[in-house]
Structure formats: structure tokens, C-alpha cells
Amino acid sequence: MGSPVYIQIHNEIKKAIEAGKWSVGDRIPSERELAVQFNVSRMTLRQAIQTLVEEGILERFVGSGTFVANQKVQEKMSGVTGFTDLMLAQGKQPSSKTVSYHVMSPSLSEAEKLQLKDGDEVLRMERVRYGDDIPISFEVATIPIEIVDGLSKPEVTDSLYRTLETKKNLIPGHAKQMVSASSASERIAEFLAIKRGDAILRLRQISYLQDGRPFEYVRTQYVGERFEFVLEK
Amino acid sequence: MGSPVYIQIHNEIKKAIEAGKWSVGDRIPSERELAVQFNVSRMTLRQAIQTLVEEGILERFVGSGTFVANQKVQEKMSGVTGFTDLMLAQGKQPSSKTVSYHVMSPSLSEAEKLQLKDGDEVLRMERVRYGDDIPISFEVATIPIEIVDGLSKPEVTDSLYRTLETKKNLIPGHAKQMVSASSASERIAEFLAIKRGDAILRLRQISYLQDGRPFEYVRTQYVGERFEFVLEK
DNA sequence: ATTATATACTGGTATAGACCACGTTGCAAG
DNA sequence: CTTGCAACGTGGTCTATACCAGTATATAAT
Structure with missing residues (x-):
């Protein structure tokens, strides 16, 4: 020891x-x-x-x-913990549907956020998240291909954080989150079972490993009516 | 000492x-x-x-x-620091216009959030906040009358936090914040120079003194297009 | 000039003891 | 029985010292 x-x-x-x-x-x-x-x-x-x-x-x-102490369930929004834990903490049954899952060249924005070199490829997946079978959010996650190299699809989609820790010994460090509001587009409205123009809570999150390398860039659109962040300071 | x-x-x-x-x-x-x-x-x-x-x-x-260390400008959203500091930190010139300022009986919701007893009165004020003269948010603040007892209107509207500390030795402790998204109503749209139905980022915040007493309940509606929270974790 | 190596210095960990302010508890005085 | 106070236990602060592991630098060997 x-x-x-x-x-x-x-x-x-x-x-x-x-x-x-x-x-x-x-x-x-x-x-x-x-x-x-x-x-x-x-x-x-x-x-x-x-x-x-x-x-x-x-x-x-x-x-x-x-x-x-009676473990306060603070930092609900820390984001370094994922959607699954978030839903369970609120007593809702989490589920999700993967809409797409492809390896491709990153967009300019993605390349910048993930600090990619020219020619680096990424895994991009789109998912709809549900709580008790009601659509809660639509998210697009982009991950450098080298991070998920050798991992199976379920290992990535089910719980990326746990997989990274156990299989690759990569430990998430801090995360930067940006919150804003917008309106639902036609496509997103369909996925989330709302009307076009309905209120959307947008969360963009860049997650970093403990050594400072970014490993995930996620853009999530939450249904304004069905979701709310709670922060304690 | x-x-x-x-x-x-x-x-x-x-x-x-x-x-x-x-x-x-x-x-x-x-x-x-x-x-x-x-x-x-x-x-x-x-x-x-x-x-x-x-x-x-x-x-x-x-x-x-x-x-x-190079002071990270984290906790931009801590909320325990006010709008003025927030704007200055982003290099924008803050200003505000007070729309209303009245002592009245609290709503049921306000009484609950502020843990008021029957018959307690509150100060409620509505304000439009600007950054570089562009409307950023519309906020409704409710404060128990006993907290602002003996304070002048400017002392309350200019910087409540500083006034409470210096004049009454009341020090803010933690705060609970809830973030959601919605659409602008007709009245709010007018104040914020946007269209009805445009995206709104809603922030509800309950601030507590160090002894745990709630002293302020603020509901803020930010223009989705013009504002974004940044959090670091 | 470059490369090893030794040395000095840094923060990290650990010890054994001391006194303080505060909260709890039980005993004594009313 | 209640009240008041003293004794005790608790975490909070502080000292003086020691050794460890990592970093930087000067020195010696190449």
C-alpha cells in the first residue's frame, strides 16, 4: 500500500x-x-x-x-455525471434512442472545441433521451475517434464515462458548460414531440480529461416545458 | 485581532x-x-x-x-454576485430601468419560497437590465420587508448585496437556482424589444443569508438570443 | 558542448504534544 | 423540580521537528 x-x-x-x-x-x-x-x-x-x-x-x-452527513444531491448539473444518473436522481426511468452513429470528419466548430489536428476523425452520434418514456432531450455528441478506439457501440452509448474509466483508465476532469435558450426547429420538434418554435433549453458542454485534453463535445436541446436545471451555490 | x-x-x-x-x-x-x-x-x-x-x-x-494562479473567472453564474458584476466581467456597460417598486402582500409562491408568516409583507420590484443599452433581461425581485427596512430606494435597487453587508451586516450565503426555457409573453417581449414567442431563458433564484434565512426571490427572463450562462465544473 | 550525477530545495506527509473555545452533561444549590 | 455552574469531552488552532518524493540546478564525467 x-x-x-x-x-x-x-x-x-x-x-x-x-x-x-x-x-x-x-x-x-x-x-x-x-x-x-x-x-x-x-x-x-x-x-x-x-x-x-x-x-x-x-x-x-x-x-x-x-x-x-446526509449526502446532499447537489451538483445535479455538474454534467461530468451523465443523463442516466440525472434521471435516476429525479426518480424517473431513463431510456434513450440512438438516431445516428457515424465516424466522420469533424465540423470546424467541433475541431476547434476538441482541439483536433487536421485529418483527425470523430464519432458523432445523435440521441433522443426519455424520462418515463417522455422525450426530454435531443443530443448530439462528438468524440475524437482515438478516445473510443477499440470500444464497442454499446460500451460507448450505454455509459461512456464508466467505460472510459474501466477500459481505458481515462478519468474525466472538469467540464465547461454553456446554457442558452432557443426555439425548436422542425426536425427537433418531431423527435421531441413538440411544436416547431416551442421553447428549447440548450446546453453545450465540453468535457475534459484530468490531463486537460477535451474528449467529448455535446450539444443538448431540452424541452423547456419538461426540464429544468437546479444549481446550488 | x-x-x-x-x-x-x-x-x-x-x-x-x-x-x-x-x-x-x-x-x-x-x-x-x-x-x-x-x-x-x-x-x-x-x-x-x-x-x-x-x-x-x-x-x-x-x-x-x-x-x-491566474484567477479563473469561474462561477460566473454563481448568482450570489449580481447582474452588475456579471456585465462588467463580460466587458459590457450595465444599466437598468426600474419598471415598478411597491410594498405589497406576497403571492402564495413568494410566501412559500421566502418562508413568510401570515401577514408579512414584501417589496416587489420589476426591472429591465441592459448591456451596452441592449435589453438583456426582465427581472422580478421579491424581498421580505423586514430585510430592507430602513433602506432607501437607491440603496435597494443599486446594489442590494453591498448595502445589506455594509448597512445591516447581513451576509449572503448560498443560493438555489433553477434554469428553464420558455417563450416570451406579449408584455415581456415589449420590454425586451423582441417578438412574442421568442426564446426566453428563465432563471429563478432563491438567495439565503448565512444563517439560512431566505432574503430574496428573483425571477429573471433573459433574451435567449443575447445571453448565455457559462459554467465550469 | 553534451550528458550523467550529486546536491539543495520544494511541497507532502507524519509525529507528539499543548492550549483554546465551545457544547454537553451531571451535580449541587436553590 | 428547576436552575446554575463546574467538569469534561469535542473539534480548532498551533508548535517544533522529522523524513519523504519530486524538481531544479550546479557539478563532474564524457
């Missing part, structure tokens, strides 16, 4: 909570007690607790103790 | 950076040097640095040193 001790302790406490040793609202042992249990100094133990507090898993109260 | 030493050092370093002692990209003295300068232990000095790193003001690199 090469990682720092406080990370190891962080993981052990996290696992203990997930295993149900302590439930939401429970007080965990004091820093001094835990320091003895793990056989480390209190400062090191505090570092482990600190990381858990930053993750929102624990809460500290002076004079009272440290408690298991 | 009652605050912890590491907070004091945090503030001193921050002021030094703002004063231009070190510029973006500059290396600041090592932790060991600064610890001697401030006459504290290295651990305490590290705590001060840590808070500055978390604020995005400094960056650390093992083996190289600690550097002044």
Missing part, C-alpha cells in the same frame, strides 16, 4: 460508513479515539476526516463531535 | 498579491521562508497557504514552489 496513511484511513472510514457501521446522523468516535484505533497521530487522523468533510460525507461540530 | 493566525496570514498574503507584490505566475517565497517571516510554524503557514489554494489564488507544485 503506497498511498499516504491519511488516504488509507479516509478509505477505511468511507467503507465503514457504506457498510453501515455508522448511519446518517450517527456520531463517529472522536478524533482522539480514532487516532488511537488507527495508531496514528491526531493530526494525521484529522487530515483523513478533513477529506471526508470536503466530500460532504462527514460534518464536524465543535464541542459535539463528527457526524455522518 | 481575534481571528486565528492562519487567517490573518491568509489575509496579509492576499492583500500583498492584490497590491502587486507578486504577479500572476510569480513564485512566492517557500513555506519555510514565509514561516520564518511571519514567525509561525511551518504547519500554520501551510494552513494559510492551503486556504489560498482552495480559493484558487495560489497553486502549489512539489519541488518547484508556490505560485500566484
Whole structure:
């Protein structure tokens, strides 16, 4: 085990909570007690607790103790987590239909956003997303071909994020998102079962890997009447 | 000076950076040097640095040193900062016209969002916001009367956030924001110089004080063609 | 001049102890 | 029984020291 001790302790406490040793609202042992249990100094133990507090898993109260926090479902719009999780978090059954799925040359805009070199190709797919079988959004995703090289179609369409992490050890980092409003075109209106000109919430998102390379450019059009982003700050 | 030493050092370093002692990209003295300068232990000095790193003001690199970071203009949408700052950050000249300004009984929705008791009154004001004299948004702000008690109209309309901080020592905490899309009504279209049915980006925001009390409920309608939110995660 | 290698310096981790302000709890005084 | 206060436990802050792993730089060997 090469990682720092406080990370190891962080993981052990996290696992203990997930295993149900302590439930939401429970007080965990004091820093001094835990320091003895793990056989480390209190400062090191505090570092482990600190990381858990930053993750929102624990809460500290002076004079009272440290408690298991009730995981706020914040960052609903983080976008670094996908549509599937978003729908499930809202209690809706997610599904989707892939409209197209092709390898092609990128548009100028795509090449710029994804920082592509001349001649690089991309995978472009269009999808309609549903929540409880009601159309929620129409999205166009563009991914550099080198990112999805060797992956099967289901591996890409089902959960790209998980596949990238498990199969290629590529970990998503930050994302840039742009939100605007527009009206539905004839084609989009048909996919989303609305009228032409109806309100559309547009989200353009560029996702980057931890090393800063862009790996996905997604343009999503949400039905204004059926979707809303919630942000907490 | 009652605050912890590491907070004091945090503030001193921050002021030094703002004063231009070190510029973006500059290396600041090592932790060991600064610890001697401030006459504290290295651990305490590290705590001060840590808070500055978390604020995005400094960056650390093992083996190289600690550097002044190039302040990312993230959280443009935080909303806890107002329209004025938003426009200035984008290089546009902000202005606004107050359409109405009345004390009245809250609607059911307002009373709920602001957690009002029966009989409580509110200040409701409608405003059109401009960037470089082009209409950008129409907003309706509702504020509990007790929050703005004793404040003049300009103090409320010009910069409510600054006034609350300086005059009443009330500090904004978090905010909840909901983003959706819709179409412009006849009345709104007129204010915003667009056509009825044109795309509107809707933002509903509830702002809370640090103690958790809601103090402002704002509904804003942005012209879809002229405005876009940018988020970084 | 180029390439290894050693050295000095940086932030990262870890220890063991100390005092503080705050919240909780139980005991004593009313 | 209630109230007030003291003792105790908690997380928050701080010290002084040590070693580690990564980076940069000067030095030595080629």
C-alpha cells in the first residue's frame, strides 16, 4: 500500500460508513479515539476526516463531535455525471434512442472545441433521451475517434464515462458548460414531440480529461416545458 | 485581532498579491521562508497557504514552489454576485430601468419560497437590465420587508448585496437556482424589444443569508438570443 | 558542448504534544 | 423540580521537528 496513511484511513472510514457501521446522523468516535484505533497521530487522523468533510460525507461540530452527513444531491448539473444518473436522481426511468452513429470528419466548430489536428476523425452520434418514456432531450455528441478506439457501440452509448474509466483508465476532469435558450426547429420538434418554435433549453458542454485534453463535445436541446436545471451555490 | 493566525496570514498574503507584490505566475517565497517571516510554524503557514489554494489564488507544485494562479473567472453564474458584476466581467456597460417598486402582500409562491408568516409583507420590484443599452433581461425581485427596512430606494435597487453587508451586516450565503426555457409573453417581449414567442431563458433564484434565512426571490427572463450562462465544473 | 550525477530545495506527509473555545452533561444549590 | 455552574469531552488552532518524493540546478564525467 503506497498511498499516504491519511488516504488509507479516509478509505477505511468511507467503507465503514457504506457498510453501515455508522448511519446518517450517527456520531463517529472522536478524533482522539480514532487516532488511537488507527495508531496514528491526531493530526494525521484529522487530515483523513478533513477529506471526508470536503466530500460532504462527514460534518464536524465543535464541542459535539463528527457526524455522518446526509449526502446532499447537489451538483445535479455538474454534467461530468451523465443523463442516466440525472434521471435516476429525479426518480424517473431513463431510456434513450440512438438516431445516428457515424465516424466522420469533424465540423470546424467541433475541431476547434476538441482541439483536433487536421485529418483527425470523430464519432458523432445523435440521441433522443426519455424520462418515463417522455422525450426530454435531443443530443448530439462528438468524440475524437482515438478516445473510443477499440470500444464497442454499446460500451460507448450505454455509459461512456464508466467505460472510459474501466477500459481505458481515462478519468474525466472538469467540464465547461454553456446554457442558452432557443426555439425548436422542425426536425427537433418531431423527435421531441413538440411544436416547431416551442421553447428549447440548450446546453453545450465540453468535457475534459484530468490531463486537460477535451474528449467529448455535446450539444443538448431540452424541452423547456419538461426540464429544468437546479444549481446550488 | 481575534481571528486565528492562519487567517490573518491568509489575509496579509492576499492583500500583498492584490497590491502587486507578486504577479500572476510569480513564485512566492517557500513555506519555510514565509514561516520564518511571519514567525509561525511551518504547519500554520501551510494552513494559510492551503486556504489560498482552495480559493484558487495560489497553486502549489512539489519541488518547484508556490505560485500566484491566474484567477479563473469561474462561477460566473454563481448568482450570489449580481447582474452588475456579471456585465462588467463580460466587458459590457450595465444599466437598468426600474419598471415598478411597491410594498405589497406576497403571492402564495413568494410566501412559500421566502418562508413568510401570515401577514408579512414584501417589496416587489420589476426591472429591465441592459448591456451596452441592449435589453438583456426582465427581472422580478421579491424581498421580505423586514430585510430592507430602513433602506432607501437607491440603496435597494443599486446594489442590494453591498448595502445589506455594509448597512445591516447581513451576509449572503448560498443560493438555489433553477434554469428553464420558455417563450416570451406579449408584455415581456415589449420590454425586451423582441417578438412574442421568442426564446426566453428563465432563471429563478432563491438567495439565503448565512444563517439560512431566505432574503430574496428573483425571477429573471433573459433574451435567449443575447445571453448565455457559462459554467465550469 | 553534451550528458550523467550529486546536491539543495520544494511541497507532502507524519509525529507528539499543548492550549483554546465551545457544547454537553451531571451535580449541587436553590 | 428547576436552575446554575463546574467538569469534561469535542473539534480548532498551533508548535517544533522529522523524513519523504519530486524538481531544479550546479557539478563532474564524457
